[in-house]
Ligand SMILES: Nc1ncnc2c1ncn2[C@@H]1O[C@H](COP(=O)(O)OP(=O)(O)O)[C@@H](O)[C@H]1O
């Protein structure tokens with residue numbers, strides 16, 4: 001789940017990319033899924049053609065036929081959450097903190113690791129959590145993109161419910177609920193731990 | 200040590216710094232002073248490397264660190280900075296804040312340096328506190344210690360005392376001067392408070408609207424201001440109109456004044472004469488009458504605003520032993536040590 005978060009840290013020069021990231025959240029999951037299939041399928045085709053051209057056996061649907069598709073779709077769809085969370089967090093920090101770190105010999109990577117990351121722990125954790133919960137619930141994209149033999153909890157619940165096996169459907173549904181609630185509890189706990197607030 | 204060579208800067212094509220040149224020698228303390236918005240912070244950020252100049256060069260120890268298309272990144276310049284908003288790292292305690300710039304050194308060296316600096320800035324034993332547990336003055340000292348820790352070649356301080364109240368400010372600025380001298384560090388301050396500048400600096404620069412009007416000793420900036428902007432800004436004086444009589448005399452509402460005049464002033468030329476609050480003396484035998492328009496109690500001194508018969512208002516700093524009430528008349532005498540005269544602006548467009 002932290003793939004998203006990890007991507008974001010590098011997203012410090014928040015430019016047009018951040019705006020683009022907001023796009024995925026606005027698009028319905030199904031539309032997104034079809035878009036992802038198209039992009040990844042053409043990638044697959046390109047790769048297979050390339051390998052065929054140099055005489056190697058193609059790996060098949062490397063991108064569109066695997067878990068990669070689901071993860072990629074969720075990344076696109078939920079990227080905006082951490083982008084915005086961290087953006088707000090960063091804007092709360094005085095730009096002079098950055099300048100201070102640099103003048104004390106920290107390179108940009110050091111600035112990120114020694115100043116931004118520790119100070120953005122809470123926004124980071126919050127957005128990771130939101131993404132985690134949202135991903136658990138994401139149905140349409142997962143339905144279209146999941147590889148055979150792989151289910152997400154939401155898909156499982158949906159299948160069972162549409163077969164009218166409501167009692168069985170309750171199990172994955174409850175699991176979603178629990179998985180969603182548990183980190184919230186953990187997070188509120190960790191936020192109560194004394195942690196130097198900004199002055 | 201520090202040389203600025205025709206340094207200029209624009210923001211969105213708007214000039215912020217017109218070509219600025221100055222040099223600051225090793226171990227000296229320089230101070231830039233000027234009204235807010237005149238480009239002081241921008242100049243420091245150029246020197247530290249957070250901004251790139253649009254023209255000119257910055258040299259440290261004769262080595263260019265910023266010139267056209269080639270910038271040394273800030274972390275390689277060995278230039279420390281103390282910021283206007285202090286900017287301590289809120290997630291680190293005092294020790295770790297000070298040690299931030301020392302993380303490549305062995306732990307023992309690091310610990311020794313932190314202890315030394317805590318003693319130097321007068322905060323021994325507070326190493327475990329977090330910034331939010333310190334008073335403003337203490338935070339300021341930690342910020343200074345943090346900037347000094349890696350022994351920078353040059354220390355920049357951007358209005359370091361503006362967040363402190365007046366009393367603390369004077370005390371801390373005196374302490375800081377002692378600390379800088381003890382560490383033998385070359386430093387460049389920025390302030391908009393001239394008392395602070397005069398108290399701290401070996402060399403004072405007066406900035407106005409992105410230009411450096413004068414870069415000189417405090418004495419010369421005060422007594423020989425380079426132009427009327429500097430004269431206006433420094434020392435709380437006023438410019439009083441006068442007329443040149445001959446090569447070294449000027450007629451004014453306060454009588455004839457003698458002294459060297461700038462070249463190129465013909466007899467009869469309109470000029471402005473600088474009158475500082477301490478140039479005007481209330482003296483019962485004085486040749487001119489004036490009326491007290493306003494008086495401000497300043498403790499040992501009283502700052503009067505006096506009005507001459509012709510309506511000219513002048514400041515006057517006098518002992519507060521003999522109070523003169525507003526509206527009363529006094530006799531005054533001008534006691535000018537340095538005649539400062541500028542060509543009148545009344546007929547030139549401003
Ligand atoms: N990032 C910026 N973008 C555009 N204009 C700026 C920026 N920073 C400062 N300025 C402008 O540059 C001028 C000088 O600002 P500054 O150096 O902060 O002045 P000072 O520190 O003397 O108060 C001001 O007119 C300000 O509006």
Ligand SMILES: [Mg+2]
Pocket residue numbers: 236239240241283357
């Ligand atoms: Mg400023």
